[in-house]
Amino acid sequence: MIFRQLYDSVSGTYSYLLASRPGGEALILDPVLEKVDRYLQLVRELDLKLVKAVDTHLHADHITGLGALRDRTHCITVMGEQTKADVVSMRLSDGDKLTIEGVSLDVIYTPGHTDDSYSFIMPDRVFTGDTLLIRGTGRTDFQNGDPRQQYESIFGRLLKLPDATLVYPAHDYKGDTVSTIGEEKAYNPRLQVKSVDEYVALMNNLHLSNPKMMDVAVPANMKIGMAQDEIARRGWALDAKQAAGMIGRDDVVLVDLRETSEREHHGAIPNSLHVPYPSLQQNITSGGILAQRFRAYRSTIVFYCAFGERSAMAVQAAQDAGITTACHIQGGIDAWKKAGEPVTR
Numbered sequence: 599m600i601f602r603q604l605y606d607s608v609s610g611t612y613s614y615l616l617a618s619r620p621g622g623e624a625l626i627l628d629p630v631l632e633k634v635d636r637y638l639q640l641v642r643e644l645d646l647k648l649v650k651a652v653d654t655h656l657h658a659d660h661i662t663g664l665g666a667l668r669d670r671t672h673c674i675t676v677m678g679e680q681t682k683a684d685v686v687s688m689r690l691s692d693g694d695k696l697t698i699e700g701v702s703l704d705v706i707y708t709p710g711h712t713d714d715s716y717s718f719i720m721p722d723r724v725f726t727g728d729t730l731l732i733r734g735t736g737r738t739d740f741q742n743g744d745p746r747q748q749y750e751s752i753f754g755r756l757l758k759l760p761d762a763t764l765v766y767p768a769h770d771y772k773g774d775t776v777s778t779i780g781e782e783k784a785y786n787p788r789l790q791v792k793s794v795d796e797y798v799a800l801m802n803n804l805h806l807s808n809p810k811m812m813d814v815a816v817p818a819n820m821k822i823g824m825a826q827d828e829i830a831r832r833g834w835a836l837d838a839k840q841a842a843g844m845i846g847r848d849d850v851v852l853v854d855l856r857e858t859s860e861r862e863h864h865g866a867i868p869n870s871l872h873v874p875y876p877s878l879q880q881n882i883t884s885g886g887i888l889a890q891r892f893r894a895y896r897s898t899i900v901f902y903c904a905f906g907e908r909s910a911m912a913v914q915a916a917q918d919a920g921i922t923t924a925c926h927i928q929g930g931i932d933a934w935k936k937a938g939e940p941v942t943r
């Protein structure tokens with residue numbers, strides 16, 4: 599496995615780059631906007647393809663690199679389903695898996711620091727975001743934080759992992775880089791409490807000042823969605839009703855770009871073809887199924903995904919590949935469902 603822990607000294611943030619092999623797919627956890635050039639340089643140096651940029655929660659102390667990484671690499675942005683970020687490409691919930699080629703992380707919902715906090719588990723390690731820090735825990739006094747929920751997330755979930763599990767947090771301000779579950783159980787001062795009430799009292803009496811960047815970072819991190827307007831301005835966007843009117847036409851191919859787990863979880867538009875976003879390129883270039891449908895039958899290719907981000911990027915790629923009928927459903931299956939259109943499971 600390729601594993602890199604990267605540090606932003608201004609905000610004390612750790613970001614993590616993961617991949618299974620040189621030349622393979624990579625994901626990055628909790629990237630910081632100011633460090634995006636550095637990440638992309640490292641991705642090139644290690645000969646990786648960045649396919650997912652993930653935030654453990656909506657950060658208050660730095661501006662996320664998610665939007666910039668998506669714009670520069672066409673990767674997928676990922677957060678938990680509770681997030682207040684306007685648009686991310688993919689939303690996860692408890693029990694899901696976060697996957698790239700050769701790497702699979704178990705997704706667990708660990709609210710308390712914020713109400714959109716997630717942790718990601720691998721067999722030997724856990725990425726705890728700001729839920730569990732090294733000899734500390736994330737503050738719970740803003741962004742719908744809740745010490746009672748955090749106690750449950752830590753004691754009920756994270757500390758149930760094997761003692762040897764490595765703990766990689768999203769922040770450290772003292773210079774520590776990694777810990778273990780066993781070490782934190784024994785030596786984390788916040789965890790030496792006898793009850794949930796004691797923990798709540800402890801957290802409610804910290805009286806911390808707000809993060810310096812909070813008034814800038816929170817609003818910025820809530821507006822990271824890709825502008826889909828340019829795609830619409832070029833006439834390449836359909837609303838849900840327009841798309842619904844095209845179902846069943848044999849000159850139309852509806853293409854679902856999401857992952858299998860998202861289809862199972864949220865349903866799919868009837869009679870749509872499943873072409874996961876990572877395999878898009880091979881399907882729109884010559885010999886690919888979508889290229890063939892366009893060249894042989896002039897079929898209209900209608901992409902959709904969860905919220906319209908992957909599909910907007912796919913429309914641009916398909917148009918660039920000469921598929922002039924490519925368009926997408928603006929707002930994705932989320933908009934489709936809100937319009938009351940049917941899904942199959």
Ligand SMILES: [Fe+2]
Pocket residue numbers: 655656657658659711728736
């Ligand atoms: Fe945080």
